[in-house]
Structure formats: structure tokens, C-alpha cells
Amino acid sequence: MDLILWRHAEAQPEAEGHDDLQRALTPKGERQAQRMADWLNQRLAHSTRILVSPALRCQQTARALERSFKTAPSIAPDAPFEAVLKAARWPDGSEPVLIVGHQPTLGFVVAQLLCEHGQSWPIKKGAVWWLRQREREGLSGPLRQVVLQAVIAPDCL
Numbered sequence: 001m002d003l004i005l006w007r008h009a010e011a012q013p014e015a016e017g018h019d020d021l022q023r024a025l026t027p028k029g030e031r032q033a034q035r036m037a038d039w040l041n042q043r044l045a046h047s048t049r050i051l052v053s054p055a056l057r058c059q060q061t062a063r064a065l066e067r068s069f070k071t072a073p074s075i076a077p078d079a080p081f082e083a084v085l086k087a088a089r090w091p092d093g094s095e096p097v098l099i100v101g102h103q104p105t106l107g108f109v110v111a112q113l114l115c116e117h118g119q120s121w122p123i124k125k126g127a128v129w130w131l132r133q134r135e136r137e138g139l140s141g142p143l144r145q146v147v148l149q150a151v152i153a154p155d156c157l
Helices: 025-042 056-063 081-087 106-117
Strands: 001-006 049-052 097-101 129-139 142-151
Touching: 001 081, 001 106, 025 049, 025 056, 049 056, 049 081, 056 097, 056 106, 081 106, 097 142, 106 129, 106 142
Parallel strands: 001 097, 049 097
Antiparallel strands: 001 129, 129 142
């Protein structure tokens, strides 16, 4: 199973008295989202399930793909990393899943899957971390491994 984590692109700063869920992308964020969407569209399988936080900045980031997606309230800002894994059906899902979400949650997912580490790893705005689970034969039977396939930030494209 492939799990692709995409942090939303650069958004307007938080403003006191304004709804955090309504923060929009900046012009730079729109360019970041489009560059990353172009890269992803060359690599994503057609069967990829796309789950997106209800926050406007995530919705705008995902729209750059020009693919259908499902809004997943369970992966809104400050969601626990377990909610992301549950929404993705990790590790037992049969199709690739792209999650468009937030820090620090996505950083917790990466740290947990790669090294069972209990703190969030930094993920740049607009960046993608692509993880793949595979099974290998071990001495005592099948062994599940998580492999880091790619990490790419929009300023590298």
C-alpha cells in the first residue's frame, strides 16, 4: 500500500478572530500547489483515493490536481495521527491513498511509520512524503516494512 502525505501549500497567516478553517492559499501557495500537482499527476495511479482536510487551504491545494477527492473531517487541523491512518485504512488498504493535510499531524504520521517515534517531524509547506508498505519474508514469517519512496518540496521542482 502506498500512503502519500501532502502538506497544504503556503496559506494566509492566522488572524485573531478569523476562522482557521477559512485561511486561503497565498499566491505563492497557489504556485506551490500547482507545481506539486503536476509532479503528482505524472506518478499517481488512477485508482488513488484522495482524502482532504476540510480546511480551505487543503481544499485549494487538492484542487490543483484536477481529480475528484473526498473531504475527510477526521483529518482536520490538530487531528491525531491515528485518525489519518484510520482514514487511509493503513496498513491494510488495497489502493494508494493521498492525504492532503496539516502539520504537526502529518509529521507524526511519518515519524510513527518510519521509526515509531513519538514526535512530529518537520514537513515543509506544499511538500510530499511518499511511503510504501511492503511484505518481506523473514526468519519467523512475513515481515511488514515501511519504505520511504520519495520526499519532495515544491521549491525543488
